[in-house]
Amino acid sequence: MIIETRLARRLTALALTVLSLTACGQKTPEPAASADAAKAPSAQQAQQQAEAAAAREQEAREIAVDAYIFGYPLVTMEMTRRVMTNVEAPAGSHAPMGQFVRMREYPTAAFTDVTAPNADTLYTTVWLDVSRQPWIVSQPDMRGRYFLMPMLDGWTTVFAAPGKRTTGTAAQKYAITGPGWQGKLPAGVTEYKSPTSIVWLLGRIYSSGTPEDYQAVHALQDKFTAVPLSTYDQPYSVTAGRVDASINEQLAVREQVNRLDAVAYFKLLASLMVTNPPSADDAPMVARMARIGLIPGNEFAAAELDPMLLKGLAEAPRLAQEKIAGWMKAGVEAGENREENGWVFSTRTGVYGTDYLQRAFITAIGLGANRPQDAVYPTSEADADGQPYSGANQYVLHFDKGQMPPAEGFWSLTMYNADFFFVDNRLGRYTLGSRSKFSTNRDGSVDLYLQRESPGTDKESNWLPAPDGRFILMLRLYWPREKPPSILDGSWKIPPVKRIE
Template sequence: MRQPSCPRPSRPRLSCLAVLVCAMGLTCAAVAQSPQPTFRLVSQSPASSPAAPAVSGAELHDIAVDAYVYAYPMVLMELTRRNATNVQTPMDGRAPMNMFGHKTAFPDARTPDVRWPSTDTLYSSMWYDVSREPVIVRVPDAGNRYYFLSLLDMWTDVFASRGTRTVGNRPQTFAIVGPYWQGTVPPGVEVVRSPTSMGWVLGHVQTNGSADYPGVNQFQSGLVVQPLSTVSPAYGQTGKTYMPVTGNVDPSLNTRTPPADLVASMDAATFWGIFSEAVRNNPPHANDYPMLDRLRRIGLGGNPPVAYSRLDPTVQQALAQAGPEAGRRIADYVAGLGSGYNGWNTVSEGIGTYGTDYLRRAAIAYAGLGAGVPEDVMYPVTSIDSKGRALDGDKDYVLHFDKGQLPPVNAFWSLAVYGPNQTFAENQAGKYAIHSNDALKYNADGSLDIYIRHKAPGRDKQDNWLPTPASGPFMLNMRMYWPRTIALDGAWAPPPVRRD
């Protein structure tokens, strides 16, 4: 009998986290439909019998709910990894393991299935596996561009950020090594230890309009990954040019359905089968052991983890029934994320590193898998004006910044308009965002007005015009790259959007 499926947390109307990864099309894009994948469970000896849980009743239920919340990010990351690497060669942001895939052009209003697209940066993505040996990552000179590479482990924690803010723009070479690896790397190579054997490198590269594509694409092509054994004499270097291997394609993978939706529709056996397999090579964090002790009380945990089919039937039932409540908890947490001021919702802390706050980690993974640290970029979002009314395309608005009150950043900022489906709104100007490095016109007193409306505001205001849909609700997303402390600590907030 099929167990009840894990719930689909209802997406909130507005999430400032969902902009983080959907723009790459890695977790939100739809491609060819394939059958639902089959996942292998960790087997146990047929002679063994399920051990009765040490708890029952309400306590069993509570632990089962906590278990789902704890495991959710790992399962979502694993499905996303399988989706993003299920290609023979790099294509449209996807690539085989240990290779970069790149987005080489901006999406527009006609680009399907890309939520919260961006015209600020082009994206590069690399899923790595260092279980056998480290990989060497080479980054070229970035010139005057702002960029950053977020390195995430399989639990979604950002364990390193490499880029303008942290290491500067000169060429760099670093080695991603596994949690237990011991060895040496070539001189000049910095060791970056991944807490898990697999993980994700997600890069953002400043792009100043479509005319800047060639320069950015050249930088992207200079992002090179290769195994340590191909560059270090200690590992049998042959001196031959390294040729990346061709990836393996699994035609049974369902790469059409977003991974978050796949997880939401899973039965408990599939969910725990994926988790059991993924966690074998991607160990828990050191501070997770109180949670692991809690999970062992219902028969979960161990190395290798116990297969779902070998759990006591009462535990199987508890895990299946816990799914809906876990989903509700995640959804409720997502809906309450961020702090609001002047109608804007901003999340500026507790992103990218979570400690033992497993509910927050799960909620942020669901809302925007791949979330980096706010020190690299912040995403204030609003869907209301200064009086709390929903933004509507048939109204005219002004966003006014007093002199000295522009978004406080060390790099640059932007403001983009999105329709109700979090996609760019079609407009005759083909303009979807305003950027701080655009030729904006400032007022005589040094203040800045951005005119947010469907119709052009007139020739003298054209440069500061941000087109909206002809009618209906829309949202505004501000992106602040390398925000200053005054923004990170909440002392600065965007001004309210006023109806003109």
């Protein structure tokens, strides 16, 4: 981090004020010629000054909203990392840096580390810091089983995705290297270069959910290892993690991020951009953020900014969060997302370029989303008539014979509450999909029942329990079929969810 003297920071703040004045069409004031020349401003001058101040405030607000959206993925990733690695040893969904999380069963309704979790795979994940040296991951022979090991950089970009679709299921070794690393790797090790120092290997291994299949997946999970390059082919002992008592383990990460005020948020963002630098394509945004004193590597000295700038900054979190939340609908109108029978989805996930709002939106509703070739996530908040889902009603999703979701990996339909977390229910059922044993209609079609109460014992195999209030549905197609019928080219259409009268 660049250390500045107090004087330097004051000069920087003064320069920013001058730039803001200039941008608003105001000239830097000349020194007074004499005391006699100093006069109270006229009404016209007072109005001009007020308009200039309002313009500075508005400009700061607009830049701050854009900066908030730009940094939302990086801040969310950091807050997620802090929570998930704040343990001495692996336990449940948490593990220290450099040590694998090996979840032994599907997540439950108590899981709130990330939004929109799935209940089809056993998460096998690790957080790595590749700023000093590469880490080498060893993957066992997966014996034909579907799995996916996407690697996310600090900005949530999936920069590599080893898995059954891309690299097959044979045993593999790969090195994850940092942005500035140059060196030689051991023979037989594939390099994946991360654009940032922080990397989240968010692995998923498919399981049918039976005790026997759980055991088979556990055996595979135990063979995954991660070691620093310096200890490769040498005995390696992990060290205990350090627990930070100040980290909030109770409040969902997204809520922690959303509760940060503008100053705390931008201070964290500025520090994170040192080891997780914006890409070259982000240069215009970096220059824009500098106008409000937000510079990678510099301390965000909010106290020394023009009061009008600070006033504009203060509203940024609320305005940006509203803009992010509204992107599901606005993204359709902008042509970046697709809407089909009440379902909204996008094939712009995993790799975002300069599409900052899309990236922030995906972070908010499904942190860790994959590339579309690996997964598509149609989401629905309202029925076929456009009415929001409610547990007070009963719904059905009908699939004609031979028209189940076309996926080479697996598909599933998941029920979430209004915050994109699982809905607790007596069956412990959060999803229906490829592994479900559905009862079929006489014509071979399948009806899925989405409601709070059981539709009856004869239909319970097709029942996805809903909460009392509002809920959200997400359809997952892992490794979606590329040839017709395919959701990717529109040759397969998602049927509407209809309310049962």
